[in-house]
Amino acid sequence: MYAVRRTAAALLAAVVLALVPGTSVGLAASTGLAASPANPTAAGLGADGTPGPAIEETLSVPVGPEPDGTAVALDATVFRPGGLGQHSEPWSAVLLAHGFGGSKADLVERGRDLASRGYLVLGYSARGFGASGGRIHLNDPAYEIADARALVSLLATRSDVLLxxxxxxxxxxxxxxxxxxxxxxxxxxxPRVDSVVGVVAWNDLADAFFPQFAVVGPRSPMGPAQVDRSPEPGPLKALWASRFFGSALAGAGSPGAGAGGGAHPSSGGDAGAVCGRFDPTVCRLFLEATVTGRPSPELLTVLRAHSPRPLLSGLRAPTMLVQGMADSLFGIEQAAATARAIAVQVPRLAIRWIDGGHDGLSSTAAADEQALRDWLADTLRGTTLLAGAGQFIYAAPIPRRRTVAPLFTTPDSPPTATWTAVPLAPLVGASGGATSDPQRIVTPPGGQPASVTAIPSLGGLGVGAAAYQLAALPGQSAAFDSPPFAQQTAIVGAPRLTLTVTSTGPETVLFLSLWQVTAGQATLPRRLVAPVRVLTTPGQPTSVDVALAPATWTVEAGSSLRLLITSTDSAYAAPREARVDLVAVAGGELRLPHVDGYLLAAESDLDTESVGVATAIALLLAAFGVLAWRERRRRRLLPDRADLADVPLAVEHLVKTYADGHRAVGDVSWRAERGQVVGLLGPNGAGKTTTLRMAMGLITPDSGAVYLGGRAVRPGAPALRGVGALVEGPGFLPHLTGRANLHAYWAATGRPIEEARLDEALDVAALGGAVDRPVRSYSHGMRQRLGIAQAMLGLPDLLVLDEPTNGLDPPQIAAMRPILQRYAAAGRTVVVSSHLLAEVEQTCSHVVVMHAGRVVTAGPVADLIDSSDTTVVHLDPAATAETIAAVADRLLSVAGILEVEIVEDEGDSRLVVTAGMPRPDVVRALTEVGADVVGLSSRKHLEEVFLRVIAAAQTAGEPTGSVTERLRQVRAR
Structure with missing residues (x-):
């Protein structure tokens, strides 16, 4: 039988949900603006008395109950034109409806825009979404459509709405x-509705989820996108079905509290947990289809009843249909079917094919948005902005070196097609070496591996050879090529062919796509697939007429078309039984539809608005350039500071913000005095390395200054002569020995070799005979020691080491400790950035702790870890956690004990006791409460101080560390 490829479906549906929580297709673009205030607020008046920014009010609108009688209210917002205050005239109204998985929050930008243009706008969260109550019935005429009629009735009761x-x-x-x-x-x-705009909508939901591109009727129909499907349902769009359920489940945790109730449908046990806010009947039928891969008659009945198709005979209002060619959910054929049904009965019909859709954004979004505004102005106000009774506009593929698709139009809506035929011949080797016609393709057991052409909501994931190889799996695909085209050819609609299939099974499912081949490389301009289910007699050829997924193509002269037929597709639930099919193109031809369209005034990639914006940007850049030049000049002219002449390193009010807006360092100030070993501490992203790089003139701060012995630091400043540094790891020429690398480095300074003190540096490196081996043979630790030795060449007054013990083993770390201490004791200064807090505690005399780009504490190590009011109590290692907790509780009840903190380390349990009494009294109190004491100390570990300071900084309102912020902070490490 059939089954959904569960693993792939779940994984890719999760990707889709993570990236595309709602529809985003030009006219349907959502900005994610904040929700409107609950009470009406006027944002101001228009300068000339015309409508100004919208006045917004939130409503709770009671509608019909659920089938079980549960009351339902819809969460809605009214956007009224501002600017005319209490003297406003009645306005034409616009009702806004959101996409699946969305809410009224997606409609805020459009609502405000239309209100500013003089409409009263009502946007709402549909039943089962957002803060509205009820369940999701998938546009059931008895529920969601009845709700919308109730909202129209609500508009009729308002005095500010034109009647x-x-x-x-x-x-x-x-x-x-x-x-x-x-x-x-x-x-x-x-019939009260005066204008309709449907964007990327379905005509028949059963056809949308179980698409069948095996067609009946004329082989060259009048409509270019006409797809009269054969009655046998096609395969399930498994990934889109997963996405439907996933998006409903994603919103199941907020069922509209306070919005009129509606019991949360997921509260009813296992079924509710699976179905989220879906109506149980709809959910059950869909779940059955995902198991079998086929729709039940009951599901087909429900899906078709919840579609425009059976209702279209009642549509009499002017209608605009916008459909996308980057849309694997509701393709162009859905809008074409709606247009054919209403063309003779509506007073005006406009059709627009855009290059966006559920799988991607439209490149003509600005023109699409303006078309919507013009349509509403024309149909609701009669401003005659649109010429003629109807119009068909379509986007052609984006030309090379351009970013916007050209738009073409015809006066006929729906359009009429003309047809031409091009020959198709089997591609040599397309099916693993077969050259004859028909070609042999295999469906593997379990349907895996499956071809990949497009992933719902993500559109094209690749182009060229790699994408073609993922689609045209060897042995599972057949290809037929046309000759190269003699001239540029535009295709508009659904190409047609007749397919002859001979199968080993009683039926077969095939997937067809149209590729373009240029200079030997196949690309898929429209990442669309046409699935076909064919009933066959095993071993007997069966002919079937097939329509490809409709779209527009431009085939350049010298390029050719390739028809690719595959036995599987990752986006669909296809047969799992192994079978072999022989496929051929009957008559060896592909019929191509054409429409006589003419180019509209193109939406230029560089229009006057763009020129104006570019000019403004250029002026801003020039202004920033002048400011940057002045800042650089100011820094070059920073005066020396005589008051800091005896301070080896002074950091004053440093600020550094990166281009992505992340402030790595904000107002940092600290000093390192002679004889000190200063530890610079902080978590990843605290700004330590950025601070050190500014201190050495490697990067320029936005503001603030660094002084070395009172002399200002800037790139190439003479004061840097007295600094030795190891920052962000050592770098050496791998073919040179360690000794030769040190000689080369010192030679680059231009100073005499005698001043290098090379022997002392080599003693620090402790490389022995390895110092005369090529560096490429060194371990990481050996390179690190050589880097420290290089920083010490010439015994600089200031030594700056960034993670100096990285890669060193414990004996080497222990040996480094007295070296650094002796170095500072000779009247020099050492600054060490490190994560090894225990080592910093033993090595450094002072510390500076940074967090989120700021200094949160600084001072001598001894002062930070010593405290006269703090006693560290080491307990018997055998004591259990419960025993320790009980001792801590009893100790807290003793008068004079202010705080007791339990610290659990491997093999060392201790209490940190803060008390307002002498330490002997603390010891007596410990004895009285029964503590098994094995040792006492008045010192805290630096790690405890560090963690407490960082925790306090976070509690005080430092950045919370979102995923985005943490990724940005990697730059500040």
Whole structure:
């Protein structure tokens, strides 16, 4: 039988959900603006008394109950034109409907925009979504469509809405995807609707989820995208079905509290947990289909009843249909079917094919958005912005070196097609070496591996040879090529062919796609697939007419077309039984549709608005350039500081912000004095390395300054002569020996070799005979020691080491400790950045702790870890956690004990006791509460101090460390 490829479906559906939580297709683009305020607020007046920014009010609208009688209310927002205050006239209304998985929050930007243009706009969260109550019935006429009619009735009761008659508001409805189908269905069932805009909507939901491109009727139909499907349902769009359920489950945790109730449908045991906010009947039927791969008659009945198709005879309002060619869910054929049904009965029909859709954004989004505004102005206000009774506009493929698709138009809507035929011949070797016609393709057992052409919501994941190899799996595909085209040819619609299939099984499922071959490389300009289910008699040839997925193509002169036929596709639930099919193109020809369109005024890649924006940007860049030049000049002229002449390193008010907006260092100040070993501490992303790089003149701060012995630091400053550094790891010429690398480094300084103190540096490296071997043979630890030795060449007054013990083993780390301490004791200064807090505690005399780009504490190590009011109590290692907790509780009840902290380390359990009494009294109290004490100390470990300081900084409101922020902070490490 059939089954969904569960692993791939679940994985890819998760990717889809993570990246595309809602529809985003030009006219349906969502900005994610914040929700409107609960109370009406006027944002201001227009400068000339025309409508200004919208006035918004939130409503809870009672609608019909659920089948079980549960009351339901919809969460809605009204956007009223501002600017005219209490003297506003009645306005034409627009009802906005969102896409599946969305809510009214997706409609805020459009609502505000239309209100600013003089419409009263009502946007709402559909039943089962957002804060609205109820369940998801998939646009059931008895529920979601009835809800929309109730909202139209609500508009009719408002004094600020223009009426055509009592109870009849002058209203248009606009929706995308789920909301697009709702808009069409509302227009077909409510004669009060005066204008309909349906964007990437379905015509028949059964055909959309079980697509069948085996067709009946004329082989060259009048409509270029006409697809009269054979009655046998096609394979399930398994990944899109997964996405439908996943998006409903993703919103199942917020069922509309406070929005009129509606019991949460996931509260009813296992079925509810699986179905989320779906109506149980719809959910059950879909789940059955995902197991069998086939729709039950009951599911087909439900899906078709929840579609515009059976209702279209009632649609009489002017209608605009926008459909996308980057859309593997609701293709162009869905809008074409709707257009054919209503063409003779609506007063005006506009059809627009865009290059966006559920799988990607439209490149002509600005023109698409303006077309929507013009349509509403024309149909609701009669401003005659649109010429003619109807119009068909389509986007051609984006030309090379351009970013916007050219738009073409015809006066006929729907358009009429003319047809031409091109020959097709089997591609040599396309099916693993077969050269004869027909070609042999195999369906592997279990249907795996499966061809990959497109992933729902992600569109094209690759182009060229790699993408073709993922689609044309050897032995599982057959290809037929056309000759090269003699001239540029435009294709508009659904190409046709007749396929002859001989199968070993009683039926076969095949997937067809149209590729373009240029200079030997095959690409898929429209990442669409046409699935075909064919009933066959085993061993007997069967002929079937096939329509490919409709779209537009431009075939350049010298390029050819390739028809690819595969036995599997990763986006569909296809047969799992092994079979062999022989496929051939009957008559050896592919019929191509054409439309006589003419180019509209192109939406230029560089229009006047772009020129204006570019000019403004250029002026801003010039201004920033002048400011940057002045800042660089100011830094070059920073005066020396005589008051800091005896301070080896002074960091004052450093600020550094990267181009992505992340502030790595913010107002950092600290000093390192002579004789000190200063530890610079902080978690990853604290800004330690960025600070050190500014201190050495490697990068320039946005503000603030660094002084070495009172002399300002800038790139190439003479003061840097007295600095030795190892930052972000050592770098050596691998073919040279360690000794030769040190000689080369010192020679680059231009100073005499006698000043290098090379022998002392080599003693630090402790490389023995390895110092005369090529560095390429060194271990990481050996390279690190050589880097420290290089930093010490010439015994600089300031030694800066970034993670100096990285790669060293414990004996080497222990040996490094006295070296650094002796180095500082000779009147020099050492700055060490490290994560090894225990080593810093033993090596450094002072520490500076940074967090989120700021200094949170600094001072001598002894002061930080010593405390007269703190006693560290080491307990018997055999004591259990419960025993220790009980001792801590009893100790806290003793007068004078202020705080008791339990610290659990491997083999060492201890209490850190803060008390307002002498330490002997603390010891007596420990004895009285029965503590098994094995040792006492007045010192805390630096790690405890560090963690406490960082925790306090976070509690005080430092950045929370979101995923995005943590990724940005990698740059500051």
């Amino acid at each position: 055509d008659a009592p109870g009849d508001p002058h209203v248009g409805v606009v929706g995308a995807s789920y909301g697009g189908a709702l808009a069409i269905m509302l227009g077909a069932t409510d």
